[in-house]
Amino acid sequence: MTHLRVSTNYTYIRSLRDIKTSQDNYLALQEKLVTGQEINKPKDDPVGIQQVLNYTNRIGANEQYQRNIDYSQGLLQVTSSTLQSIEDLLMDIKQIAQDYKTSVVTSAERASVATTVESLLEELVQLANTKYAGKFIFGGTNTLSGTAPGSSPFNITEDADGYITAVTRNARGIDDLIYREVREGHLKAVNLSGSAAFMPNGEGLSGDIFQVVMDLRDNLRQNNIAALETDINLIQDGIDQVLQQDVKVGVRQNSFEIIRDQLTNENINNKDIRSKINDIDYAALMIEFNTAQTLLQTTLQSAAQLMQLSLVNFL
Amino acid sequence: MSIAGLDIGTKALQASLVGLEVTGQNISNVNTENYTRQRVRFATDLVIQRPWGPMGTGVTVQGIERIKDEFIEREIRNQTSAFKRSETLFNAYEQLQSIYNEGEGFGLNERIGEFFNSLHDLASFPEDVGMRTAVLGEASTLANQITFINDEIDQMRLDLDVELRTMIGEVNNLLEQIAQYNIDIASIEAGTNAVSSDLRDKRDGALKELAEFMEITVTEMNTGAVNVSTNGRQLVFAGEYNELGTKLKTDDELVLYNVVIKGTADVLNFQSGAMGGILQARDTDIVSYRDNLDALAAGLIQEFNKIHSDGRGLEGYSTLTSANAVNDNAADLDNADLDIIPQDGSFDIIVIDEATGAESTYTITVDLDGAGADDSLTDLAASITAAAGEVTATANADGTLTITMASGYTIQFANDSSEVLAALGINSFFTGSDASDIAVNSDIIDNPSLVAAAQSGNPGDNSNALAMAQLRYSFVMNNGSQTFESFYQSEISRLGSEAKQADIEAQADNAFLEQVVLRRESVSGVNLDEEATNMMRYQASLQAAAKFINVMDDMLNVLVNGLI
Structure with a gap:
């Protein structure tokens, strides 16, 4: 066997390289311990960094979807409670009609209760113009009232005596649905079309609800008993339609609640995956770190001893 | 005896x-x-x-x-060149990674995500000016970060260029020294079999130093002098040497220089050594990242503008000038050097009477069907002006288009099937054309109400904001195969693997070099015990x-x- 000739500098160069390697390893582990991250630069894990960046933005988008739902829930809540108030109000009107259609009631009493119906009608128009956070909930995309008259979703015309003679819709945008993205690629409407509760939709009303109430009021005023029965049926159609809309809103609220729970779970999962890729395993790393420390100490010690050895010492 | x-x-x-x-x-x-x-x-x-x-x-x-073993000496020079090249590339990639600054969560990735998120908040509250300001804030941060990275990359290339030119001075000194050693060695050793040990050691040192900068071929002649060449060109011939110089690179947008044999047009394309590493980093590796950053910026500008330019804000414009210019006012619009190429189609202008809120809609036809005379910018200006008495459109001398409204009237845009609005940069969201100049349209920064969240004129209409938010999942990058985010994320992944590759190569080359140095030590080094x-x-x-x-x-x- 031939032996490699070793020069004095050879020993130094080798020792220096060993020390540097040990130090690099030690410092790299220390950086991980300090940041708590496996990936401190893209080169640490080129595939991993792509996943980390991807999951980071997925988590952010998911939180945004949850916010979108939270913002929508308020509107749906107010829509639902408004629909219930409308339903209650229509029930009151129906009750009045039923009470006053019997022959024991005088025509004067009927004319008098007509003013009550008139004020309930005014209340109904107000409910139709309900605002949530300053925006009309039944106005479609036309959520803000302008300064011009007739710019609310539902506008009244009164006669000389102050009776409402017509309720006209501001047609512009009133039937537009407003969508929000509640999860990747899923657009969901968060409002009811302005006509849905008050206009014929093929399921309930055959005419608009305001007209039905106005007809009832006029029939009471004009003591037109025969027509009252028809009016009661028409109001019941209106109640049915409002109920249907309320159920729709309720279903949507539930589905948003479910999606929100799914999003929460998904994000727990997303964060878990990101953490598995990027977070250090402290226990394993501490062991590695201690090993590296011992190795560095040993390298330094052996280098120091090796370099002291020389024949010159013994001459 | x-x-x-x-x-x-x-x-x-x-x-x-x-x-x-x-x-x-x-x-x-x-x-x-x-x-x-x-x-x-x-x-x-x-x-x-x-x-x-x-x-x-x-x-x-x-x-x-x-x-001495001449073979080992040659190996040392080759490995020195290889190591210096990979070390230079390693440093360049380390710097690129710090510029992109991903991995610590301060990079472009989150800025893109946050920008899209802010559009959702606008979609939830389309009536709000405050939400518009938030969107503009996120968009500006995103645009600024892109231009920042772009500028840092440019600066990096300029710094490498300065380094390269500094090296030329050092190289010329070394060439002069080597030529002088050649003269001295030849004269001492002439006619004897003596070896000028000391001078030869010094010349070996100079050759090794030269190899740090570039790959060299060294040939010793009978006289004891050496010839040095690189890239197929003679640098040292006995006592003579060719100085290196610089020549302006004409094919780059930055002011950069090529290395040449001084006074000639002979460009030296070093493959190795620190100079080879600099050329590789400066002219190839770094440029590929800048190009992809440009693609990202251009994608954002074009895709957002296509949606924004025919959307409607809370207010209209009383006057506006297009951000992009055509190269010739009389040229057909689809042949006028615009980044987005307009097509045959039409768009609507909506003239709003501010006093009454009354809107009048006029459809402007953009004739680019290739049959008969197609529309130029001048034609377009004439069509807009002719559409309504309150509107005056002018094709300016610099190739831009200015629209001015009569007092008390404003204008909005809708239903652009021709994409001419986005192409010209009318009612745009972003201005600029690439990573160097991407910015948010200053008109909408000055008046956030102009941010177009709607497609109708209704304040609660969020359809345009939603359409912009949905660009997040559109495959608009890399020939329709990637989204903005996945494009950028794979770019960072590429940076990671190339940086890792550079790191591994530098380590391997360093180890090879050390091995050869140890072999040289083994043969030529002094052992004190011996x-x-x-x-x-x-x-x-x-x-x-x-x-x-x-x-x-x-x-x-x-x-x-x-x-x-």
Whole structure:
């Protein structure tokens, strides 16, 4: 066997390289311990960094979807409670009609209760113009009232005596649905079309609800008993339609609640995956770190001893 | 018995002394860079024919050798070049990684995500000016970060260029030195078989230093001089050398220089050494990242503008000027050097009477069907002006279009099937064309109400904001195969793997170089223990020679003095 000739500098160069390697390893582990991250630069894990960046933005988008739902829930809540108030109000009107259609009631009493119906009608128009956070909930995309008259979703015309003679819709945008993205690629409407509760939709009303109430009021005023029965049926159609809309809103609220729970779970999962890729395993790393420390100490010690050895010492 | 005995002793004494001196020289230069250990070559002196046979006349010093392996020396130069190249690339990639600053969560990735998120908040509250301001804030941060990275990358290329030009000075010094050593070595060694150990060590050192900058080929001639060439061009020929110089690169948007043989147009495309590394980083590697950043910026600008430019804000414009210019007002719009190429189609202008809020919609046809005369910017201006009395459109001398409304009227845009609005940068969201100049349209920054969240004129209409938010999942990058985010994320992944590759290569090249250096040390390096042993050996032989002379002297004394 031939032996490699070793020069004095050879020993130094080798020792220096060993020390540097040990130090690099030690410092790299220390950086991980300090940041708590496996990936401190893209080169640490080129595939991993792509996943980390991807999951980071997925988590952010998911939180945004949850916010979108939270913002929508308020509107749906107010829509639902408004629909219930409308339903209650229509029930009151129906009750009045039923009470006053019997022959024991005088025509004067009927004319008098007509003013009550008139004020309930005014209340109904107000409910139709309900605002949530300053925006009309039944106005479609036309959520803000302008300064011009007739710019609310539902506008009244009164006669000389102050009776409402017509309720006209501001047609512009009133039937537009407003969508929000509640999860990747899923657009969901968060409002009811302005006509849905008050206009014929093929399921309930055959005419608009305001007209039905106005007809009832006029029939009471004009003591037109025969027509009252028809009016009661028409109001019941209106109640049915409002109920249907309320159920729709309720279903949507539930589905948003479910999606929100799914999003929460998904994000727990997303964060878990990101953490598995990027977070250090402290226990394993501490062991590695201690090993590296011992190795560095040993390298330094052996280098120091090796370099002291020389024949010159013994001459 | 003859007097020759004394002669042998003297020669032995001298030989041992030379041995000791060379040992001393080796020991003194144990730490001298590029030093090659020396060894005395001894041989028996003349042999004389005597009656009883041939007989030696002692020792002679034949010469002092340099213990050197030229093959290893060449390997050291090649590995030095390779290592310097990979080290330069390694440093460049480390710097690129810091510029992109991903991995610590302050990079572009989150900025893109946050921008899209802010559009959702606008979609939830399309009536709000505050939400618009938030969107503009996120968009500006995103645009600023893109231009910041772009500028840092440009600066990096400029810095490398300065480094390259500084190196040329050092290289020229080295070439001059090598040529001078050639002259000196040739003159000392001429006609003898002596070796100019010291000068050769120094020249080897200079050649090694030259190899740090570029790949070189070294050929030694009979005279002892070396010829040096790189890239197929002679740098040193005996005592002559060609200086390097610079020449402006004409194919780059930055002011950068090529390396040439001074005074010629011979461009040196170094493949190795620090200069080879700089050329690779400056002209290829870094540029690929800048190009993709440009693609990202151009994608954002074009895709957002296509949606924004025919959307409607809370207010209209009383006047506006297009952000992009055509190269010729009379040229067909689809042949006018615009980033987005307009197509045959139409768009609507909506003229709003501010006093009453009344809106009038007019459809403007953009004729680009290739049949008959197509529309130019001048034609377009005329069509817009002709559409309504309150609107005046002018094709400006600089190729932009200005629309001015009569007092009390504003204008909005809708339903653009021709994409001419986005192409010209009318009612745009972003301005600019690439990473160097992407910015948010200053008109909408000055008046956030102009941010177009709607497609109708209704305040609660969020459809345009939603359409922009949905760009997040549109495959608009890399020929329709990637989203903005996935494009950028795979770019960072590419940066990671190339940086890792550069790191591994630099480490491997460093290890190779160390191996060769150790081999050189193994052959040419001084070992103090070995020298100490030699010292004892020569001390012993010197003592013995002295003793021999002493004995000879005694015997001669007996012969000369005792017999008389």
